Amino acid sequence: xxxxxxxLSVKALIHxxxxxxxxxxxxQISKNNAGRWDFPGGxxxxxxxxxxxxxxxxxxxxxxxxxxEKVLGACESDLPDRKVAYLFxxxxxxxxxxxxxxxxxxxxxxxxxxxAEADICPQFxxxxxxxxxxx
Amino acid sequence: xxxxxxxLSVKALIHxxxxxxxxxxxxQISKNNAGRWDFPGGxxxxxxxxxxxxxxxxxxxxxxxxxxEKVLGACESDLPDRKVAYLFxxxxxxxxxxxxxxxxxxxxxxxxxxxAEADICPQFxxxxxxxxxxx
Numbered sequence: 001x002x003x004x005x006x007x008l009s010v011k012a013l014i015h016x017x018x019x020x021x022x023x024x025x026x027x028q029i030s031k032n033n034a035g036r037w038d039f040p041g042g043x044x045x046x047x048x049x050x051x052x053x054x055x056x057x058x059x060x061x062x063x064x065x066x067x068x069e070k071v072l073g074a075c076e077s078d079l080p081d082r083k084v085a086y087l088f089x090x091x092x093x094x095x096x097x098x099x100x101x102x103x104x105x106x107x108x109x110x111x112x113x114x115x116a117e118a119d120i121c122p123q124f125x126x127x128x129x130x131x132x133x134x135x
Numbered sequence: 136x137x138x139x140x141x142x143l144s145v146k147a148l149i150h151x152x153x154x155x156x157x158x159x160x161x162x163q164i165s166k167n168n169a170g171r172w173d174f175p176g177g178x179x180x181x182x183x184x185x186x187x188x189x190x191x192x193x194x195x196x197x198x199x200x201x202x203x204e205k206v207l208g209a210c211e212s213d214l215p216d217r218k219v220a221y222l223f224x225x226x227x228x229x230x231x232x233x234x235x236x237x238x239x240x241x242x243x244x245x246x247x248x249x250x251a252e253a254d255i256c257p258q259f260x261x262x263x264x265x266x267x268x269x270x
Binding site: 003005006007008047049050051067068069070071072073075076083085086087088 | 138140141142143181182184185186202203204205206207208209210211218220221222223224
């Protein structure tokens with residue numbers, strides 16, 4: 001196959017039942033997009049299913065136990081040596097209180113309008129813009 | 136994690152450079168959606184990356200060698216015992232002539248308008264409807 005390799009990253013839009021979604025801010029130690037808002041999630045480990053990977057990443061990054069509810073959409077990021085495909089899943093909280101890892105330093109619950117205005121990681125802007133009608 | 140498990144299926148929208156996409160018709164031996172139009176693709180084998188899986192499935196189902204170009208979107212299917220998340224990638228043909236496996240018995244190139252009218256697998260209708268503006 002020619003072209004750059006594609007990696008897959010799964011992301012959770014965790015809702016609060018009132019139309020707001022959880023975002024976490026990338027801490028200053030982040031290699032990319034330090035200080036920008038991000039969604040919990042990440043890459044799939046070898047041999048791991050995508051849903052188990054996302055539930056694990058959410059637990060590691062936020063301390064929350066979640067259930068994945070539905071597919072919300074997808075977007076991509078084009079980097080010099082690779083592309084990343086992002087698959088977004090809506091999720092609800094089953095238990096836990098938000099507790100961040102050292103990768104993130106702030107947490108907020110935002111409406112779709114607030115997400116569209118926030119300083120989020122640029123590769124997600126194309127996804128959050130139409131989000132008002134997606135849930 | 137509560138709720139049904141989610142499986143991930145990757146699908147290719149292979150374009151012909153003139154705004155048409157390749158669809159293949161599920162043969163009568165298909166357990167589900169026999170006689171309906173489908174996109175090449177399928178599930179990821181254990182330990183396989185999603186892009187390698189999609190290139191492999193396309194080769195097995197169509198005989199074509201393709202390069203994945205970009206993420207087009209995602210949708211889902213809700214079955215009694217599980218849900219399936221579909222990630223759609225646009226792809227271009229590098230080489231090969233279409234040669235179907237026994238899973239499919241017809242091939243067509245369709246515009247987004249034709250896709251919206253065709254008897255495609257029902258879980259893809261929500262995805263192909265807005266496709267005219269997605270490529």
